[in-house]
Amino acid sequence: MKRRLIVLVILAAVVAGIVYYVRISKPTEIVLTGIVTTEDVIVSAQVQGRLANLRVQEGDMVKAGEPIATIDPREWQADAAFYEHSQQAAATQVSEAQSNLQYQELQTKNQIVQAEANLAAAQAAVVQGNADLENDQLSFNREKTAYEQHVESQQAYDQARTQLAAQQAHVDALKKQVDAAEAAVELARSNESQIAARRAMLETDQHQLAATAAQAQKAQVQLDYTQVTAPVSGIVDVRAARQGEVVTPGQAIVTLINPDDLWVRADVEETYIDRIKLGDKMQVRLPSGATREGTVFYRAVDADYATQRDVSRTKRDIKTFEIRLRCDNADRALAVGMTAYVILPLQDSLPDSSPPASQP
Numbered sequence: 001m002k003r004r005l006i007v008l009v010i011l012a013a014v015v016a017g018i019v020y021y022v023r024i025s026k027p028t029e030i031v032l033t034g035i036v037t038t039e040d041v042i043v044s045a046q047v048q049g050r051l052a053n054l055r056v057q058e059g060d061m062v063k064a065g066e067p068i069a070t071i072d073p074r075e076w077q078a079d080a081a082f083y084e085h086s087q088q089a090a091a092t093q094v095s096e097a098q099s100n101l102q103y104q105e106l107q108t109k110n111q112i113v114q115a116e117a118n119l120a121a122a123q124a125a126v127v128q129g130n131a132d133l134e135n136d137q138l139s140f141n142r143e144k145t146a147y148e149q150h151v152e153s154q155q156a157y158d159q160a161r162t163q164l165a166a167q168q169a170h171v172d173a174l175k176k177q178v179d180a181a182e183a184a185v186e187l188a189r190s191n192e193s194q195i196a197a198r199r200a201m202l203e204t205d206q207h208q209l210a211a212t213a214a215q216a217q218k219a220q221v222q223l224d225y226t227q228v229t230a231p232v233s234g235i236v237d238v239r240a241a242r243q244g245e246v247v248t249p250g251q252a253i254v255t256l257i258n259p260d261d262l263w264v265r266a267d268v269e270e271t272y273i274d275r276i277k278l279g280d281k282m283q284v285r286l287p288s289g290a291t292r293e294g295t296v297f298y299r300a301v302d303a304d305y306a307t308q309r310d311v312s313r314t315k316r317d318i319k320t321f322e323i324r325l326r327c328d329n330a331d332r333a334l335a336v337g338m339t340a341y342v343i344l345p346l347q348d349s350l351p352d353s354s355p356p357a358s359q360p
Contacts, residue, residue, distance in 0.1 A: 032342040034266030046225040073226040083216035090209040097202040111188035119181035129171040267320040283343040294325030
């Protein structure tokens with residue numbers, strides 16, 4: 001019985017030792033190997049031409065809007081001058097069309113007013129002629145009655161009769177003048193169609209002016225594109241073209257990187273990814289041994305397969321998630337391509353050293 005008790009005590013001591021060893025030997029952190037990287041900005045040409053001047057060298061610091069290169073502008077200057085002269089010619093045509101339209105409108109208006117005035121005068125003359133005709137008719141009737149009663153002479157009768165016939169002819173002539181005046185009014189009003197034609201011509205010239213103005217503006221924009229400027233502030237990382245080369249639109253001339261926008265990229269095994277949240281603070285160790293704090297600002301939403309295979313237990317492919325940490329680079333210690341080690345603490349593996357909760 002005593003021997004059995006001693007064996008049990010020894011077994012308990014061995015189990016306790018194993019548990020203690022496992023707890024002591026379990027790592028409290030893992031080290032992830034990462035790399036310092038960033039998104040570079042490709043500065044390219046927007047027009048084709050020979051690279052007449054390249055002002056920067058690799059490693060130069062440039063500010064946003066600072067000139068980087070110049071493309072030979074002579075071809076684009078010629079285009080800008082051509083469209084500028086075309087715009088001036090179109091503007092002259094518009095001015096001429098406006099003057100012609102105004103002249104046609106004024107002339108037609110005056111013609112209509114004059115024709116309507118002549119028509120009114122002719123109509124008034126017809127009214128007056130009819131009144132004179134009526135008066136001559138009454139005089140002729142009196143002379144005829146007197147002549148038939150042998151009161152008036154033959155001469156007086158003939159004079160009254162010819163006066164009546166002359167007045168009738170005069171009234172007929174006045175009516176013809178009214179017809180002619182009405183035709184003149186219609187003719188003057190028909191000239192309004194010429195106004196519509198000139199107005200349409202003016203609108204055409206105005207559209208042509210707008211088109212040439214747009215072409216001139218486009219040519220000026222393309223001329224401005226011959227001055228290649230830095231879109232952002234940064235350091236010249238690569239010169240992809242050389243002075244004297246012919247570049248095409250979209251072809252890279254230089255690439256820029258922002259030294260204040262570097263981050264550390266690392267891959268985390270899926271076993272530990274649930275421990276990492278956006279905004280977590282982690283220590284980043286540089287190859288020199290210096291450390292600085294990094295903040296997680298990106299965590300991949302889906303996994304990727306690692307280059308190795310876990311054959312220790314389940315014989316499965318290891319999946320990893322990408323994380324990115326932003327570090328302060330005011331001292332310019334970080335550089336693109338540098339290796340960086342991310343310290344991932346395994347806090348739940350540490351023994352719980354907090355005091356037990358007080359009992360009420």
